[in-house]
Amino acid sequence: MSPLHPLVARRWSPRGFDAGHRLDDATLAALLEAARWAPSANNSQPWRFLPARRGEHTFDLLAAALADGNRVWAPSAGMLLLVAAQTEDETGRTRPWALYDTGQAAATLVLQAEHLGLAVHQMGGFDTAAVSTALALPPTVRPVTVLAIGRHDPAAPLPDDLAARERAPRTRLPLDALLLPGPWQAPPAAAA
Amino acid sequence: MSPLHPLVARRWSPRGFDAGHRLDDATLAALLEAARWAPSANNSQPWRFLPARRGEHTFDLLAAALADGNRVWAPSAGMLLLVAAQTEDETGRTRPWALYDTGQAAATLVLQAEHLGLAVHQMGGFDTAAVSTALALPPTVRPVTVLAIGRHDPAAPLPDDLAARERAPRTRLPLDALLLPGPWQAPPAAAA
Numbered sequence: 502m503s504p505l506h507p508l509v510a511r512r513w514s515p516r517g518f519d520a521g522h523r524l525d526d527a528t529l530a531a532l533l534e535a536a537r538w539a540p541s542a543n544n545s546q547p548w549r550f551l552p553a554r555r556g557e558h559t560f561d562l563l564a565a566a567l568a569d570g571n572r573v574w575a576p577s578a579g580m581l582l583l584v585a586a587q588t589e590d591e592t593g594r595t596r597p598w599a600l601y602d603t604g605q606a607a608a609t610l611v612l613q614a615e616h617l618g619l620a621v622h623q624m625g626g627f628d629t630a631a632v633s634t635a636l637a638l639p640p641t642v643r644p645v646t647v648l649a650i651g652r653h654d655p656a657a658p659l660p661d662d663l664a665a666r667e668r669a670p671r672t673r674l675p676l677d678a679l680l681l682p683g684p685w686q687a688p689p690a691a692a693a
Numbered sequence: 694m695s696p697l698h699p700l701v702a703r704r705w706s707p708r709g710f711d712a713g714h715r716l717d718d719a720t721l722a723a724l725l726e727a728a729r730w731a732p733s734a735n736n737s738q739p740w741r742f743l744p745a746r747r748g749e750h751t752f753d754l755l756a757a758a759l760a761d762g763n764r765v766w767a768p769s770a771g772m773l774l775l776v777a778a779q780t781e782d783e784t785g786r787t788r789p790w791a792l793y794d795t796g797q798a799a800a801t802l803v804l805q806a807e808h809l810g811l812a813v814h815q816m817g818g819f820d821t822a823a824v825s826t827a828l829a830l831p832p833t834v835r836p837v838t839v840l841a842i843g844r845h846d847p848a849a850p851l852p853d854d855l856a857a858r859e860r861a862p863r864t865r866l867p868l869d870a871l872l873l874p875g876p877w878q879a880p881p882a883a884a885a
Contacts, residue, residue: 505726505727505805506805508698509730509804509805510730533868534868535701537868537871538701538704538863540800540803542815542817546866548871549871550872586793598817598837598838600792601795601796601838603793603796604797605796606800608801609701609800611732612701612804613698613701623732623734625790645790646790646793671730672736673736674729674738676726679725680725680743681742681828681834
């Protein structure tokens, strides 16, 4: 079997972050630059970002909007990054791939982070309405996730239930469950 | 500035593919394995795939569903991969991050492909209804993209307009256009 790329193989989403770690400007620029070069439908680039580092008031704003379960650990990360999708183009036409492409940008950023020795934990659990209001986002800019980005700290204090999840092995569905079943499983004849 | 990962820096979406190239089983397995390990909301893994290699009848089925502009070049790739999103969970609840996470899986697969020396060109332009009907997909499985995956061939024959686009430099919006503007640009005070 061809080798799985090490960045893909070792990436995971910890909750234990080093609360003393700060993201420098070069690192932030590299993360955003990686996302910027992701592919998108007709190069529409629907992804939008609000990076917020610890000590910036937008960091506190995003932290306050997190679901309780996330607010316990995520603010120990050096950065909270709001990822949003511009769901319409300049002419008001819906972008059907806005969320898909925004996910592509996020995944590209995550692998760049891994490359830089950083960990990322993405969160869907936050008050999107509160964020939209606080940031005066137009309705065509849809908050999708908040990414906690920082240096993994295996010794970071966590509540017992989260600490247990932190130690559990990564799991995925078997490949068979991801392949679309259907009529093509009995092809009429093998082609040359 | 921290270095952009070479897989991110050099990735692009060509239209010129080597029509004689065939994807072996190990390569296909590695591509799907990379996608499988992408992150997703609550590890829901909403991505679904139908890989079709040249010579398989599903390849012809997907090729026939492509928009005219894509059908000119995409079937020269060794594989067409249908990427779909399971938009509801087993209990019928909507998965708000299904498209976003499916995009993450696709982007992870694309970087794995780049790692293996392959090129990927994603297409949103195809007849999703025809694909859903032909494959008897349930309404909760939404076809999102078809990926042409193969070996880039800079000498592959292309119509003049596409050949010109093939030679054009990659472009992206400036970073400023991707950062959310708003009230946080004038923070009340710089925090420590």
